[in-house]
Amino acid sequence: MKKIEHIGIAVRDMSAASALYEQLLGVSCYKTEDVLSEGVHTAFFKAGDNKVELLAAITKESPIAKFLERKGEGIHHIAFDVDDILSEMSRLKAAGFQLLNEQPKRGADDKMVCFVHPKGTNGVLIELCQQIPTAQIG
Numbered sequence: 001m002k003k004i005e006h007i008g009i010a011v012r013d014m015s016a017a018s019a020l021y022e023q024l025l026g027v028s029c030y031k032t033e034d035v036l037s038e039g040v041h042t043a044f045f046k047a048g049d050n051k052v053e054l055l056a057a058i059t060k061e062s063p064i065a066k067f068l069e070r071k072g073e074g075i076h077h078i079a080f081d082v083d084d085i086l087s088e089m090s091r092l093k094a095a096g097f098q099l100l101n102e103q104p105k106r107g108a109d110d111k112m113v114c115f116v117h118p119k120g121t122n123g124v125l126i127e128l129c130q131q132i133p134t135a136q137i138g
Contacts, residue, residue: 001088005081005129006044006051006112010067011073014056017073018043021052033108041065042108053079053108077115079127088128089114096120104130 011017017091018029032043039062043054055076057065067076082088085104092097098117107129109115116126 001082001128002080002082005079005127006052006053006109007075008053008055008077008079008127010064010071010076011056012068012073014041014043014054017054017056017120021045025052030081031109034058035106035108037105038062038064038107040108044109077127079113079129082128082130085112085114085128085130092116104128106132118130 009017021043022028022045025045027045027047029045032041034041036058039057039059041056041058045052045054051062051134057063059065064076089099089104097120100115100117104112104114107127110132111129112132113130116124116128118125
């Protein structure tokens with residue numbers, strides 16, 4: 001794992017949260033995106049080398065909706081940038097970590113992603129992110 005790619009924050013009201021983070025970070029949102037497979041609307045902010053992803057539920061059945069119901073707004077996950085997601089998934093699985101998906105899937109912000117179950121990471125949901133090569137985006 002190379003670095004923290006972003007911190008994901010679950011929010012109930014994307015408009016209000018986006019306005020708050022624009023004011024807090026002093027930058028505008030650089031990208032919004034719906035990830036229909038996860039039932040989530042995302043908004044990304046970049047401050048220096050750091051990124052924040054806001055996540056709001058599109059459907060009541062989405063993982064974010066369930067998270068908000070159980071825990072309320074707040075940090076949802078920490079994402080780490082990796083060069084080879086398949087290799088990292090194999091390494092973590094061999095080390096005894098439980099992956100939430102067996103194959104990487106397309107996530108927001110042109111990334112392939114995989115999640116590591118929080119039961120094995122002191123209650124923190126971990127996301128692995130690998131940039132999709134520009135030629136494959138579309």
